[in-house]
Amino acid sequence: MSLLSATVQDACVPNTATRLRSVDSYRATIHALVADLPIERLPVADCLGLVLAEDVTAPIALPPFDNSAMDGYAVRSVDVVGASEENPVELPVSEDIPAGRTDVVPLLPGTAHRIMTGAPVPPGADSVVQVELTDSGVQQVRIFSPVNVGTHLRRTGEDVREGDTVLTKGTVLAPPQLGFLAALGLSHLPVRRRPRVLILSTGTELVQPGTPLVAGQIYESNSVHLAAAVQEIGGVAHVLRSVPDDVNALYEALKPHLDDHDLLITTGGVSAGAYEVVKDALAGEGVEFLKVAVQPGGPQGFGTYMGLPVVTLPGNPVSAALSFELFVRPALLRAMGRPDTDRARVRAKASSEMKSPAGRKQYRRGFYDAGSVQAVPVGGPGSHLLMAFAQANCLIEIPEDVTVVAEGADVELLMLTR
Ligand SMILES: Nc1nc2c(c(=O)[nH]1)N[C@H]1C(S)=C(S)[C@@H](COP(=O)(O)OP(=O)(O)OC[C@H]3O[C@@H](n4cnc5c(N)ncnc54)[C@H](O)[C@@H]3O)O[C@H]1N2
Numbered sequence: 001m002s003l004l005s006a007t008v009q010d011a012c013v014p015n016t017a018t019r020l021r022s023v024d025s026y027r028a029t030i031h032a033l034v035a036d037l038p039i040e041r042l043p044v045a046d047c048l049g050l051v052l053a054e055d056v057t058a059p060i061a062l063p064p065f066d067n068s069a070m071d072g073y074a075v076r077s078v079d080v081v082g083a084s085e086e087n088p089v090e091l092p093v094s095e096d097i098p099a100g101r102t103d104v105v106p107l108l109p110g111t112a113h114r115i116m117t118g119a120p121v122p123p124g125a126d127s128v129v130q131v132e133l134t135d136s137g138v139q140q141v142r143i144f145s146p147v148n149v150g151t152h153l154r155r156t157g158e159d160v161r162e163g164d165t166v167l168t169k170g171t172v173l174a175p176p177q178l179g180f181l182a183a184l185g186l187s188h189l190p191v192r193r194r195p196r197v198l199i200l201s202t203g204t205e206l207v208q209p210g211t212p213l214v215a216g217q218i219y220e221s222n223s224v225h226l227a228a229a230v231q232e233i234g235g236v237a238h239v240l241r242s243v244p245d246d247v248n249a250l251y252e253a254l255k256p257h258l259d260d261h262d263l264l265i266t267t268g269g270v271s272a273g274a275y276e277v278v279k280d281a282l283a284g285e286g287v288e289f290l291k292v293a294v295q296p297g298g299p300q301g302f303g304t305y306m307g308l309p310v311v312t313l314p315g316n317p318v319s320a321a322l323s324f325e326l327f328v329r330p331a332l333l334r335a336m337g338r339p340d341t342d343r344a345r346v347r348a349k350a351s352s353e354m355k356s357p358a359g360r361k362q363y364r365r366g367f368y369d370a371g372s373v374q375a376v377p378v379g380g381p382g383s384h385l386l387m388a389f390a391q392a393n394c395l396i397e398i399p400e401d402v403t404v405v406a407e408g409a410d411v412e413l414l415m416l417t418r
């Protein structure tokens with residue numbers, strides 16, 4: 001056993017792998033922290049990105065009635081046999097059927113109904129001649145072409161039959177699914193509701209964008225990144241004004257909001273300094289602080305404060321962003337019932353050598369060039385390099401046991417963009 005105290009060991013041997021939680025293990029911990037979101041019936045228009053919690057059965061057929069696919073004339077095909085430019089067939093137009101007309105008058109033999117796209121096809125008609133193949137007559141119409149039975153008809157139930165299971169539980173609701181379900185007449189859908197995420201940045205040095213800086217201050221950016229990242233996956237972000245490194249200010253900021261959120265994310269104040277406000281406030285209050293074998297993003301904390309699940313992310317902006325990406329994002333997606341909790345992975349060749357600390361999984365910001373199948377590191381490993389992150393389209397994952405990635409070596413990427 002070492003004679004050094006734990007604190008001294010931390011400072012001197014920061015990379016001792018055995019003392020760090022693995023990325024996978026910590027991911028599982030955060031997964032377990034965030035509970036499945038409750039199922040609610042929400043208006044279709046509010047369901048983008050949410051997940052169906054039940055199978056959906058079609059309450060009606062689609063199309064709900066036989067209708068015309070073209071503006072033209074509903075006819076019986078036998079009445080226009082042999083029609084041509086030189087020898088048009090002339091028929092009396094006995095009805096005009098715009099889309100939306102709900103009384104349906106049968107078509108008598110030897111007549112035509114003028115009909116618009118989407119309008120109900122009258123009983124007796126078996127086809128539609130598009131207007132371009134006629135003289136567009138209103139009382140009488142001259143038809144210049146024969147037509148096959150069924151031409152330009154959209155049949156009842158051709159798309160969906162009433163009673164069919166049309167989408168299954170677990171389907172992610174993107175625009176095509178929402179439009180389809182609205183077409184079936186559904187106004188509300190059973191979904192797991194959006195996660196409500198409370199976000200609190202800490203640091204006396206932080207100033208809101210839009211106000212002047214004095215030396216020693218920086219603009220607060222973590223909450224902006226995190227709120228956008230929460231919204232991007234369909235969550236609701238509630239950003240609190242950042243608090244200075246003052247434990248009481250932190251308690252006061254949180255107090256009114258503990259009941260109506262699913263998760264609290266804090267940033268900053270979790271490392272080893274003298275003013276670690278999050279650690280000081282929440283250690284012993286249900287939150288455990290630890291180090292994860294990852295770089296950036298080593299110092300972490302998680303737990304439950306006054307009943308609210310909490311993840312405390314490190315303050316360095318790239319560390320906070322990556323921690324959300326690796327641990328919080330998949331947990332929120334899983335709580336929403338989303339099947340696609342992980343980023344797409346791609347293999348590529350490293351465009352240049354990269355060094356990585358032993359015993360830690362390193363995530364370098366990179367640019368994936370699909371043409372050359374190369375991963376180009378963007379910026380260095382530093383967790384303050386925000387522009388590099390903004391220019392990256394992927395993360396280059398370097399495993400714990402790799403300290404040097406040679407130029408041209410295979411690397412695995414987590415794609416940040418589609
Ligand atoms: N002696 C040690 N020092 C540090 C260690 C360590 O193990 N021993 N770990 C380093 C690592 S790694 C990280 S990551 C940071 C984490 O520190 P904190 O979570 O306490 O974060 P802060 O000190 O509050 O801030 C770090 C850095 O980030 C800036 N920051 C913080 N919040 C924001 C924000 N909302 N928007 C923009 N920028 C922010 C802050 O000004 C600092 O520059 O600790 C290392 N130190």
Ligand code: MOO
Pocket residue numbers: 294295296297298299314316318319320382383
């Ligand atoms: O873990 Mo810190 O996040 O490397 O910068």
